[in-house]
Structures are given as C-alpha cells and as structure tokens.
Amino acid sequence: MTSLLVKLLGPAMATPSYRTYWFGTLASVLGFQMLNFSQFWVIHELTHSPLYLGYVGVANAVPAILLNVFGGVLADRINRQKLIIFTQTVNSILILVLAVLVLYDVVEAWHVITIAFITGGINAFDQPARQALYPSLVERNVLMNAVALNTAIWTGTRIVAPAVAGIVITLTNTATAFTLSAIGFITMAIVVLRMTIPGSSITGKSGLTDLLDGFRFLKRHKVFMFLIGLTFLNSFFGMAYIPMMPVFAVDILKVGADGQGILMAFGGVGAVISTLVIGRITNLSRRGLLVIGGSFIFGSLIGVFALTSALFGNYYLALSLMLLVGLSSSAYLITIMSSLQLLVPDHMRGRIMGFFGMTWSIMPLGGMYAGSLAKYLGGGANGVAYSIALGGLLIALFAIGPALYNKEVRSLSRIVEENSYVATNDKLKTD
Numbered sequence: 383m384t385s386l387l388v389k390l391l392g393p394a395m396a397t398p399s400y401r402t403y404w405f406g407t408l409a410s411v412l413g414f415q416m417l418n419f420s421q422f423w424v425i426h427e428l429t430h431s432p433l434y435l436g437y438v439g440v441a442n443a444v445p446a447i448l449l450n451v452f453g454g455v456l457a458d459r460i461n462r463q464k465l466i467i468f469t470q471t472v473n474s475i476l477i478l479v480l481a482v483l484v485l486y487d488v489v490e491a492w493h494v495i496t497i498a499f500i501t502g503g504i505n506a507f508d509q510p511a512r513q514a515l516y517p518s519l520v521e522r523n524v525l526m527n528a529v530a531l532n533t534a535i536w537t538g539t540r541i542v543a544p545a546v547a548g549i550v551i552t553l554t555n556t557a558t559a560f561t562l563s564a565i566g567f568i569t570m571a572i573v574v575l576r577m578t579i580p581g582s583s584i585t586g587k588s589g590l591t592d593l594l595d596g597f598r599f600l601k602r603h604k605v606f607m608f609l610i611g612l613t614f615l616n617s618f619f620g621m622a623y624i625p626m627m628p629v630f631a632v633d634i635l636k637v638g639a640d641g642q643g644i645l646m647a648f649g650g651v652g653a654v655i656s657t658l659v660i661g662r663i664t665n666l667s668r669r670g671l672l673v674i675g676g677s678f679i680f681g682s683l684i685g686v687f688a689l690t691s692a693l694f695g696n697y698y699l700a701l702s703l704m705l706l707v708g709l710s711s712s713a714y715l716i717t718i719m720s721s722l723q724l725l726v727p728d729h730m731r732g733r734i735m736g737f738f739g740m741t742w743s744i745m746p747l748g749g750m751y752a753g754s755l756a757k758y759l760g761g762g763a764n765g766v767a768y769s770i771a772l773g774g775l776l777i778a779l780f781a782i783g784p785a786l787y788n789k790e791v792r793s794l795s796r797i798v799e800e801n802s803y804v805a806t807n808d809k810l811k812t813d
Contacts, residue, residue, distance in 0.1 A: 391534075392527035392661055399577065400519040404531060406573030407512065410470060411535045413566020415543030417477060417501075418624075419646070420559040423551060423639055424484060425494050426628040432766050433757075434491060436750035439625045441495045442502035443750075446743030449506035454736015455592045457511040458729070463574055466515070469508035470571035474564040476501055481560035506743065513735035517723055529720040530661020537657050537712050540650025548643025596733035605790045605797055606725070606734065609673075609718050612791075613741040615780055616677065616715070618748040619773035620684055625749030626766050630688075633763035635697045648701045652708025660716050669717050669794035674785050676714025681777025683707045684770065692767035721798055748773065 387395040395401050425438050456465065480497050483489040520528045550559045600607045623630070624646075631642030660672075687703040690696065719738075726734045752773065756765030759772075785791050 391531055393524045394520050394528040394531055397520050400516065400528060402573060402577060403516060403519055406570045407532065408535050409566045410570030411539050412543050413563040415539045416547045416559055416563040416566065419544045419547040419643065420551065420556050420563065421494055421498060422625055422628055424489065424556045425491060426632070428491050432626065432629050432753040435625050435628065436753035437495055438498050439749035440747060441499040443743050443745070443747045445499055445503035446506045447740050449503055450510065450740040450743055451593060451736045453507035454510040454596065454733040454739070455589050456507060457514045457732030457736065458592060459589065462511040462515045463577065465507060465511045466574050467571045469504050470567045472504050473501055474567035477560050477564040477567065481557045481564065484555065484560060485557035502743070509739040510732050510736040513739065514732040517731065518728070525723060526720050527661050529723050530657055530716055533716045533719060534654055534657040534661065537650055537653030537708065540653060541647045544643035544646035548639040551639045592733065596730065596737065599730050599734070600737065606722065608788060608790055609722060610738050610741060612677070612785060613715070613718055613738065614744060616777060617741045617745040618751065620680060620777045621745045622748030622752040622773050623684060623688065623770045624745065626752050626770060629763050629766045630691055634691050634767060635695055635700055637697055641697065645700060645704055649704040649708035652705040653712035656709045656712035657716055660713065667795050669721060669798065670792040672717040673714045673791055673794060674781050676710050677785060678778050678781035680707065680710040680714065681774045681781060683710060684774030684777065688767045688771035688774065692764050721794060724798055
C-alpha cells in the first residue's frame, strides 16, 4: 500500500509520520470545505441576500486576520500537537451546535454569523501550527513534494466536499452536512493525539519579543513580504467568487445546491491536476514565470467566468472555465507556498506561516467587498458578477505590472537556490 502511495503521490508518502498526518489533515479539510459550503448555503436560504453572504465571510475573517500572527507566535512557543488537538475539538463542538440549531429549525442568521466568528478565531491558532508542523515530519529533499501534497488536500477537497455537501443537502438537510463536517474535525484531533510529534522549540523570550522578531525577519527578507503580499491580493480579489458562488449557482446559472457543488468541484479538478504535476518536480527552474503567468491567467479567467455567466447563463461553459481557473490558480499558489517553506528557517516557521495564513483569512473579506460593490454595479445577481469580474481584472493588471517588474519575483528560482541555507543556518539576530 505504501509503495503504491509513493508511486502515485510522491516520495513524501514514504515517511510514516507524514503519511498519517496527511490523512488526518485530509479528513479535517474535508470537514472545513463542507462547513464553508453549508454555512454559505444556509445563510442564503435564510436571507437571500448577497450582503449576508459577505457578513458570514467578514465574521469568519476578522478574528482570523487579527489573531493569525499571534497564532503563529504560539505555534513557535508551545507544543503544536496539543494546540492542534484543542483547536480541532473546539471547532467540531461548535459545528455540532450549528447542526442542532438547523435540525430543530430554530437557526437564525445571527447564529451562523456568530459561530463563523468564533471558528475564525479558533482557526487563527490552528492553521499556523499545522502549516509549521508538517515540514518537520519529512526530509528536506522531499519537502517540495510534501508542500504539494498538503496543498493538494485543499485543492482536491474542492472536488469532493462541495459535491458531497450539495448532494447531502439535497437528499437530507443542511444539519447532516454540518454533522459530517464536525466528524472531519474530530477525526483530525484523534489522529494527531495518537501521533508522536516533535515539540516546538521554546525561545524563553516574551510573546511580544517573538512577534517583533517575526516582523524584523520579514523586513530583512523582502522576498517573503512580496510573496505574502501577492497572495493577499489574490485572496481578497481573486477568491471573492467562492462566497458568492450561491448567487452564481441559484440566481445566475439556475442550478441548485448539487449544481453549485459540481461547479466548485470542477475548479478542484483543475487545481489537483496542476498541484500533482508541479509536486513531482523536485527543482522548479521557472518559479517567477509560474507566479507571474499563473496569476495573470487566473485573474483573466475569473473575469471571463463572471461575465459569461451573467451574459449567457451557460452552465457548461461555466464548468469549463472553473476547470481552467483551478489549473491556473494552483500553478502559481503552490509555487509561492513551496518557495516560502523552502526558505523559512525552522525557528521562525510558525510566525511566517501565521503571517501567510492571514492571506487565506482575508478571502471572506473579498466576499464582503463583492457583495457591497454589487449594489453600485447594477445590483442583484448581475452586480455580483460584475464585481467579481472587476476583481479578476485587478489580479491580471497586478501580474503584468508590479509583479512582472519586480526583480525578486522574476529571480525567484535563483533566490530559492542561492538562499536555501536560510532554512537551516540563518538565525535572526535580535540583539
């Protein structure tokens, strides 16, 4: 079985600890993706308002953005295993509460928003610990493959989780989807509990000093700052279509929950294909080109998807475009993520992943932006489509502007090659 996994997925699967952790993460992320789908679906059922979709996104994003950096500091200071077990368990309990509210038909919009707010805060401490942990489970020479496989979980579950959630909601109810989501989180907690995982190296400094050390590190290594900033832009403008997907599915393309799930799944198919192909490459020689070209194509495709959906309402065309969106987004995002992991020193990994985690936390704010801007672009479903198209255009313009003319991005492969010693030898001087 192990040899088959290595053959299919790559050399990182040969390491037992990483393999176990990977399957636990798979269960957790499946739960997370089902939670996202289900909470946006139930809020749309309750309110039929694009703005309320944005409210849920903001409720989830604000605590995550504010606390992600502190979560990174904590991940560098305490036992990451215990931290992950705690966060996964709390999340599962919160989701089960939401499931009960839905089951007894007493759920209200504020319930969904409140639980989204709390889980956002919990995830701010969960994500940096998980991102900082898995590179310590594999040898450095297979880290590129490990990063790709970790990314493949997030992209791959976009194939299964939305489709399953949509079908489950159609056949049963949203409460069942929430329950399955909670099972995914608690599975991760059990898996991590049974593992032997290296603890964090505690610095002995204060949390504030560690936080300031993280900022000084980013200032010293500007390539980190630019790559994280580029991902911020992608998450805010480029990924705003995700929380707005119920509008595309129900109001524009005229398909139900299962149709929305399949639409998101096609994006996941493209992302997985791209991720697995890049993950098999041990030494990317065109990192800068992948970052710039991938972001330009991704932004352009998002714009085309939104506009053609509004103009023609063709579901099959939308499916094809979502496949291409997944291919392009994964191509440059995994390049950014692997570059960060290959360059960051181990003692700083939690903090840098905390900063990087903020980029994903800001994604729901993009949904709020899109929902709010829609009112000024004609209102209703078409207004949402135009606001998403505008976000895609901004991504494409940034790719052929600041990103293309940034020397560090163009020379990213050389920087990774020449400065990979940072991960093991470079120690930040804080005196």
